[in-house]
Amino acid sequence: MSKRLPTLAVVGATGAVGTVMLGILSERENVWGEIRLVASARSAGKVLRVRGEDVVVQALTPEVFDGVDVAMFDVPDEISKEWAPIAAARGAVAVDNSGAFRMDADVPLVVPEVNADQVRNRPRGIISNPNCTTLSMIVAIGALHRTYGVKELVVSSYQAASGAGQEGIDVLRDQMAAVGADRSLAEKAGDVREAVGELGPFPAPLAYNVVPWAGSLKDDGWSSEELKVRNESRKILGLPDLRVNATCVRVPVITTHSLVVHATFDSEVAADDARKLLGESDGVQVLDDPAKAEFPTPADVVGTDPTWVGRIRQSLDDPASLDLFLCGDNLRKGAALNTAQIAEVVAKEFTKD
Amino acid sequence: MSKRLPTLAVVGATGAVGTVMLGILSERENVWGEIRLVASARSAGKVLRVRGEDVVVQALTPEVFDGVDVAMFDVPDEISKEWAPIAAARGAVAVDNSGAFRMDADVPLVVPEVNADQVRNRPRGIISNPNCTTLSMIVAIGALHRTYGVKELVVSSYQAASGAGQEGIDVLRDQMAAVGADRSLAEKAGDVREAVGELGPFPAPLAYNVVPWAGSLKDDGWSSEELKVRNESRKILGLPDLRVNATCVRVPVITTHSLVVHATFDSEVAADDARKLLGESDGVQVLDDPAKAEFPTPADVVGTDPTWVGRIRQSLDDPASLDLFLCGDNLRKGAALNTAQIAEVVAKEFTKD
Numbered sequence: 001m002s003k004r005l006p007t008l009a010v011v012g013a014t015g016a017v018g019t020v021m022l023g024i025l026s027e028r029e030n031v032w033g034e035i036r037l038v039a040s041a042r043s044a045g046k047v048l049r050v051r052g053e054d055v056v057v058q059a060l061t062p063e064v065f066d067g068v069d070v071a072m073f074d075v076p077d078e079i080s081k082e083w084a085p086i087a088a089a090r091g092a093v094a095v096d097n098s099g100a101f102r103m104d105a106d107v108p109l110v111v112p113e114v115n116a117d118q119v120r121n122r123p124r125g126i127i128s129n130p131n132c133t134t135l136s137m138i139v140a141i142g143a144l145h146r147t148y149g150v151k152e153l154v155v156s157s158y159q160a161a162s163g164a165g166q167e168g169i170d171v172l173r174d175q176m177a178a179v180g181a182d183r184s185l186a187e188k189a190g191d192v193r194e195a196v197g198e199l200g201p202f203p204a205p206l207a208y209n210v211v212p213w214a215g216s217l218k219d220d221g222w223s224s225e226e227l228k229v230r231n232e233s234r235k236i237l238g239l240p241d242l243r244v245n246a247t248c249v250r251v252p253v254i255t256t257h258s259l260v261v262h263a264t265f266d267s268e269v270a271a272d273d274a275r276k277l278l279g280e281s282d283g284v285q286v287l288d289d290p291a292k293a294e295f296p297t298p299a300d301v302v303g304t305d306p307t308w309v310g311r312i313r314q315s316l317d318d319p320a321s322l323d324l325f326l327c328g329d330n331l332r333k334g335a336a337l338n339t340a341q342i343a344e345v346v347a348k349e350f351t352k353d
Numbered sequence: 354m355s356k357r358l359p360t361l362a363v364v365g366a367t368g369a370v371g372t373v374m375l376g377i378l379s380e381r382e383n384v385w386g387e388i389r390l391v392a393s394a395r396s397a398g399k400v401l402r403v404r405g406e407d408v409v410v411q412a413l414t415p416e417v418f419d420g421v422d423v424a425m426f427d428v429p430d431e432i433s434k435e436w437a438p439i440a441a442a443r444g445a446v447a448v449d450n451s452g453a454f455r456m457d458a459d460v461p462l463v464v465p466e467v468n469a470d471q472v473r474n475r476p477r478g479i480i481s482n483p484n485c486t487t488l489s490m491i492v493a494i495g496a497l498h499r500t501y502g503v504k505e506l507v508v509s510s511y512q513a514a515s516g517a518g519q520e521g522i523d524v525l526r527d528q529m530a531a532v533g534a535d536r537s538l539a540e541k542a543g544d545v546r547e548a549v550g551e552l553g554p555f556p557a558p559l560a561y562n563v564v565p566w567a568g569s570l571k572d573d574g575w576s577s578e579e580l581k582v583r584n585e586s587r588k589i590l591g592l593p594d595l596r597v598n599a600t601c602v603r604v605p606v607i608t609t610h611s612l613v614v615h616a617t618f619d620s621e622v623a624a625d626d627a628r629k630l631l632g633e634s635d636g637v638q639v640l641d642d643p644a645k646a647e648f649p650t651p652a653d654v655v656g657t658d659p660t661w662v663g664r665i666r667q668s669l670d671d672p673a674s675l676d677l678f679l680c681g682d683n684l685r686k687g688a689a690l691n692t693a694q695i696a697e698v699v700a701k702e703f704t705k706d
Contacts, residue, residue, distance in 0.1 A: 296565075
């Protein structure tokens with residue numbers, strides 16, 4: 001007798017992350033029986049390909065979750081907030097990639113390489129996927145934490161435009177086209193601002209520029225993105241008092257977030273030992289030989305699955321601190337891939353021989 | 354009787370920094386009598402404008418320094434190393450913008466807003482101008498240090514292409530022209546690398562990318578640029594044991610370096626107090642109102658003189674730590690302007706009523 005494989009619903013199948021998700025579901029070892037694609041009523045009836053088959057997109061209704069074991073949500077916060085509990089009430093485990101439930105004490109925040117055991121602590125039937133910026137570093141930091149015990153993180157981000165969705169991608173491409181051929185630009189204050197045209201979701205030009213802002217304004221000048229890095233790192237690592245200072249900056253890269261992390265541990269960490277440990281860790285790829293110009297960059301990392309780590313240096317002032325440069329594809333591990341990995345952990349519960 | 358004004362020589366007048374220097378000498382209140390422009394034999398005979406007058410460029414020879422009171426050097430390290438002592442031997446005070454003498458114990462490293470008093474401690478007749486990355490933050494950090502006492506700096510840079518000279522500017526412009534119009538790029542690993550063409554002075558593509566490397570490889574994986582930020586900050590602030598961790602990253606910006614700094618002080622610092630103090634400090638401009646999308650960005654800062662500071666936040670874990678975002682034009686304050694300011698301090702010694 002063949003296995004009974006669980007049924008999956010992908011809510012938000014037509015969006016930027018949803019599109020990457022269909023690719024990931026098609027590439028990875030299949031653990032799913034039926035896959036239902038779900039989107040807004042506007043997109044219902046569209047035909048998308050997944051696992052080499054055409055699938056008709058269904059409208060988001062309560063009934064679409066009947067018989068579904070796992071429902072992934074790649075939709076805005078307010079849609080998740082309303083619909084993930086509906087899916088859960090219909091018996092599905094909701095794996096949500098929005099910010100709606102991440103800090104809910106009754107919702108686990110899961111990165112399978114770090115805290116896969118947390119998927120079963122889900123009294124609401126909902127599991128959250130972390131923010132893409134946190135996800136671009138936390139697999140590597142989690143691996144170091146298990147051996148050395150992390151005490152403090154100082155994080156600076158170099159975030160890609162696609163973190164702001166398809167509109168972010170489109171606006172950066174428009175700006176690059178507008179400024180790319182003009183060799184006189186960027187010599188005096190404001191001329192790039194004049195040349196780029198629309199700013200889209202960004203508060204300043206992104207082409208030929210960097211912008212020290214992502215998300216919305218919270219108390220005391222912190223951005224929502226910076227507080228997510230802080231709060232989500234604490235929750236995933238199970239360290240509610242971890243010291244975290246993050247400054248989030250947008251850069252003119254389409255996809256793949258980069259981060260500089262200064263991490264302080266409970267015990268001394270030699271760079272070679274950290275390099276070896278990270279090289280043996282699931283989901284981490286070390287690329288660290290500056291003599292050969294080997295270090296990760298977003299242009300070389302985009303479209304790949306691991307968290308890439310390079311520039312691993314022991315602090316000259318503190319043998320228990322490391323300075324690192326990390327890159328991760330914010331649409332894959334930073335969103336769709338991690339959601340798929342969580343769903344696969346849950347799928348095992350429903351898979352019957 | 355009119356004043357006797359000192360004679361200035363500008364060595365490297367035809368280079369990227371030299372060109373900015375001639376503009377700065379033309380804009381600032383004039384403190385100079387004769388200004389001699391000096392360059393390689395190849396450029397001798399060229400006519401350049403400074404202070405609204407045409408000046409013929411002279412070849413670099415020992416005799417060109419006869420009668421010169423102050424000689425600025427905006428040339429590569431090896432040229433400074435050879436020629437600054439020759440200028441000094443001929444009686445000129447050499448103000449050198451190269452890396453040749455910065456860490457020499459007998460050469461002061463001066464930022465007039467921070468340590469102008471050091472210009473007189475020059476047993477070799479040479480004064481050094483700091484590296485552009487250090488200069489992009491040190492005026493602001495120096496101001497905070499005077500009141501709060503700085504203990505530790507964690508620095509991440511977002512460095513402009515012009516830090517690598519005219520070749521860096523040209524290569525980034527070529528890369529931007531090559532990728533700007535192609536809307537299919539930057540979706541998978543390596544396709545930007547294929548599209549950009551020449552890498553020039555950078556070890557990876559800079560358009561649609563960020564590159565975690567600047568300078569040459571030093572011990573234990575640190576780059577020369579990262580060690581400059583550490584060693585020069587210590588020397589300028591007069592704090593030989595200051596803890597400094599820097600990670601230097603190149604971004605696709607033509608001119609103006611940005612830095613994220615996590616600074617820890619001896620005493621508590623409220624963000625409002627820091628904002629007020631920085632706002633009253635010479636050479637610093639505060640732009641810090643995220644609710645109105647007000648923070649410095651390189652595109653808005655390029656061509657201006659101050660160190661711009663925004664995103665001023667008190668650490669949520671430590672009331673004695675601040676997180677800041679700073680921008681400074683690396684060709685002006687980061688090079689030509691600070692050199693001009695040092696020379697002006699020296700000029701006072703030679704100015705006779």
